[in-house]
Amino acid sequence: MELLFLGTGAGIPAKTRNVTSIALKLLEERRSVWLFDCGEATQHQILHTTIKPRKIEKIFITHMHGDHVYGLPGLLGSRSFQGGEDELTVYGPKGIKAFIETSLAVTKTHLTYPLAVQEIEEGIVFEDDQFIVTAVSVIHGVEAFGYRVQEKDITGALKADVLKEMNIPPGPVYQKIKKGETVTLEDGRIINGSDFLEPPKKGRSVVFSGDTRVSDKLKELARDCDVLVHEATFAKEDHKLAYDYYHSTTEQAAVIAKEAGAKQLILTHISARYQGDASLELQKEAVDVFPNSVAAYDFLEVTIPRG
Template sequence: MQLTFLGTSAGKPTRERNVSALALEFEQDNKWYLFDCGEATQHQILRSRLSIGKLDTIFITHMHGDHYYGLPGLLSSKKLDTAFRPLTLYGPTGIKKFLECVIDVSFENLGYTLKIIEYKAEETFGFDKFSLKVLSLEHSIESFAFYIKENDITNRLNEAKLRSFGLEPSPLYGELQRGNCITFQGKKLEPGEFMLPPERGRRLIIAGDNSKPEILGRYLKEIDLLVHECTYTQQDYDHLQAKVLHTTAKDLGKAVQKRHVKNVIASHINPRYNNHSIKGTDVLYHEIKAYYKGRVFIANDLDVYRLSKDGMVEKL
């Protein structure tokens, strides 16, 4: 499973960061999924190894412009690229009205089928390789997180055991995987005798803007990865004249430590933390680590991370 960060800035683009967008890919798949689509996301896709033609589904976390203003351009370019693969878009209430106002979303105009689904909190949707549940967050408007659970693999054959019986890979393997009995050298072989234990699917949460990571509560337990905003250090947030509903590095660190989250990737970085200022992103990293013992990464644009089957995250 790979995650490509196409935009990691909070609120507005900077010289170093574009606004929110994240791509998710699964192994042995011919499509990918986009979470949020801030302005100029299509430009970021051009700078990555991703193809608009293989984009299958878009998920929008909330109706703040830095998370969805890139949709009209992306959807239009898909037509110009003659990438006519159907596309489904999941978003909160209002996303359909926005797109219908900005562009003609009919098949006659786009040249491909665009299905728009406005979700509600606690809804669950099923996909080829995973299920996704919509979770409410706390922000200045309705904002949501997506709890993604990869399907467990339940049809893994114990090939070593089959070979010990003299049965080499053949179409009979497929019959066992489908739950059918087979006969080999006059012996009846039951599928249950040759199956490995189920392999647990990976679990992760991709969150939109949120002032209280603790609101995710029990969903943080036993996940392999949390992708969450980390807009300010606590000190900088405390000195803001007008408070905004965003997460501090301190609050993020405390919440994930309490729930023993394995890996955290922080994004949605305030523009004040940059390579040309006194305060770089290291201050965010160290503040999270002051409260959290797990693995932390501060995402940059075009970073690619791999979440392995054993739940380890590495930056590629």
């Protein structure tokens, strides 16, 4: 599980920051990539990475402002030309379906793969045997969501060496033991499968704030997460501007991370007014409140380790 920041700017592209898009690389877990937002020129940013558009399985849109969605039609179309065949699902607020359908229709774009579009509400928006994705409403003047990706706990490894020492040979019985079932062996012995498993590996979690003012709902969504990716459009001294434009400051993001018990905070969606050393000052403002903070930059990669 890795984060790759394709765009870390706010509002409009800048020389050093493209507009918002973040890739969650799940190549080991499910051989796919999930995108969170898809601002203008996201597909151009992807060209500078190892991401293959055909591997993009899901796209989660936080809200319908242009710097978060204008790159979507181009990416969807290009995915066809780049060998995409597997289904892609786009999740987002009301309006995302009409935006995609209209963009593809008026440009006569034909997709070579199945496309599903789901207009979401608060709650669980996706779940399978590996992950749960939950959305909550945040405060941004338009309908907007934050997302939590929660990996489910992984069953501990089978203690095969112990089983062999007990003269239990490999075979179908190992599968039952692996599931934690109580098994009666051919010689009459009864064993509890859970006694022969290593401790489970705790699932990892990452939370994406989207664009928002300070939000109690988001703080609860981020409770004890491994990584909180929080917008920090403005410096702490510009807190009035942040409030007026429905955004957050560096300091506010750090307070949310601290109060939520997050393990790491990554700042993104940074205004173009903060160039060069000013970006480092933004990071320092967060670090003063929450030491494990970093200001993202385009193409920053962050691994989310187990434990």
